[in-house]
Amino acid sequence: MQTIFDTLKERGYIAQTTDEEAIKKLLSKPGVAFYIGFDPTADSLHVGHFVALMVMSHMQKVGHMPIALLGGGTAMVGDPSGKTDMRKMMTKEIINYNANCFKSQMSTLVDFSQGKALMVNNGDWLLNLNYVDFLRDIGAHFSVNRMLSAECFKQRLEKGLSFLEFNYMIMQGYDFLHLFKKYNCMMQLGGDDQWSNILGGIDLVRKKEAKEVYGLTFKLLTTSEGKKMGKTEKGAVWLDPAKTSPFDFYQYWRNTNDPDVINCMKLLTFVSMDEIREFETYKDEKINEVKKRLAYEVTQIVHGQEEANRCLAQAQALFEQGGKSDTMSFTSLSDEEKENGIGMLDLMLKAGLIPSKGEGRRLILQGGVYLNDVVVADPARQFTKADFIESEAIIRKGKKVYHKII
RNA sequence: GGGAGGAUUCCCGAGUGGCUAAAGGGGGCAGACUGUAAAUCUGUUAGCUACGCUUUCGGUGGUUCGAAUCCACCUCCUCCCA
Numbered sequence: 001m002q003t004i005f006d007t008l009k010e011r012g013y014i015a016q017t018t019d020e021e022a023i024k025k026l027l028s029k030p031g032v033a034f035y036i037g038f039d040p041t042a043d044s045l046h047v048g049h050f051v052a053l054m055v056m057s058h059m060q061k062v063g064h065m066p067i068a069l070l071g072g073g074t075a076m077v078g079d080p081s082g083k084t085d086m087r088k089m090m091t092k093e094i095i096n097y098n099a100n101c102f103k104s105q106m107s108t109l110v111d112f113s114q115g116k117a118l119m120v121n122n123g124d125w126l127l128n129l130n131y132v133d134f135l136r137d138i139g140a141h142f143s144v145n146r147m148l149s150a151e152c153f154k155q156r157l158e159k160g161l162s163f164l165e166f167n168y169m170i171m172q173g174y175d176f177l178h179l180f181k182k183y184n185c186m187m188q189l190g191g192d193d194q195w196s197n198i199l200g201g202i203d204l205v206r207k208k209e210a211k212e213v214y215g216l217t218f219k220l221l222t223t224s225e226g227k228k229m230g231k232t233e234k235g236a237v238w239l240d241p242a243k244t245s246p247f248d249f250y251q252y253w254r255n256t257n258d259p260d261v262i263n264c265m266k267l268l269t270f271v272s273m274d275e276i277r278e279f280e281t282y283k284d285e286k287i288n289e290v291k292k293r294l295a296y297e298v299t300q301i302v303h304g305q306e307e308a309n310r311c312l313a314q315a316q317a318l319f320e321q322g323g324k325s326d327t328m329s330f331t332s333l334s335d336e337e338k339e340n341g342i343g344m345l346d347l348m349l350k351a352g353l354i355p356s357k358g359e360g361r362r363l364i365l366q367g368g369v370y371l372n373d374v375v376v377a378d379p380a381r382q383f384t385k386a387d388f389i390e391s392e393a394i395i396r397k398g399k400k401v402y403h404k405i406i
Numbered sequence: 407g408g409g410a411g412g413a414u415u416c417c418c419g420a421g422u423g424g425c426u427a428a429a430g431g432g433g434g435c436a437g438a439c440u441g442u443a444a445a446u447c448u449g450u451u452a453g454c455u456a457c458g459c460u461u462u463c464g465g466u467g468g469u470u471c472g473a474a475u476c477c478a479c480c481u482c483c484u485c486c487c488a
Contacts, residue, residue, distance in 0.1 A: 319442050368436040
């Protein structure tokens, strides 16, 4: 009989555990409350959070009780772990707004109905603490000497660490204690960068309550080259369709590097291990098929089946048939522009394909602009109504960016 | 509190009176090769009504024919000593 721990291990989620045997035993019976914290530092979850949501979902499926902790209190301080610079301080209003955005996104993967999972906000218990009481009650149990040797502060000890951020670990530890007392929360999970913070909480529970609780970290989603995944030149890949369109989201996974595909499949989809093992034997061009599957599965989980189908169809239309697509982004011209024509550069600027005309001129001179699949050679070319084919025209920039003019 | 140094184009980082829209690297974009991949190679990377013009080197003011470069003040940052 395979346990949830085995599943997580097999799929490659687990990075570190505090006590593997004890955790295995603990998780073998359903109903274990565990928590994962999410600091609302942006108005949408991103791919980095997605792995955590997947773990929650896996755990919930076998009957454990996820507690999603929104860091309304800790976000006021800012986690220095692994950060090279201090974060910008955020206002309470923004933090609250962000926390609300997180809620709905989490619900797509974790079932919060009928008490099957909880969502709490540490602002509820952190923000009204009395400073001196807190120091005497909690602060006394933390050794500065030990904290300073923690891996998560290492980088910051060289570049500078404010006292504000130094307290983050203590606050997170207090969260664990609070959740243990209130919900009998036995485990904290988190990204591997949270290891020191998690240990802090476990120590605190042991000291205050004389009980053993456990920690488990999962691997951060990185490429085979060790770079963090989920970042593009435009910033993070968001789960919010308004910030990263489902199509861009789909395309991000569609373009995964060969060596990373299997790993992503295991971590980001629910595709069975039997099937994944089959995929592992694929080579060269055949890997492309796996990428299609990966993109579809991940998009489906985040944006739903309907949206995933649409992305798939659009990608096929664009890349495999070279044809049109109804869901392509578009710009409509006014009657006057249609009548008098408009410069290609002006048109592309209007369509948001280029940030400036200089950039557009360069693109055209380098042969990177196509109108209805014909290279545009002259930067001064005018776009006229003669360019419409069945009342629309398609501009392509480079290989992958399509835009429709109507 | 005392002392030293720094702030340069998307990022890192040269430049210390005209040759500087500013080296080099990273990143981005485009082209070649491909599998909508990676790696590699090539070009390009402030804006414009473009052989010219305008804006840019933390902010403000000044010196000069001419300033990213010199001076004054201001803001912010880092380091060392206490």
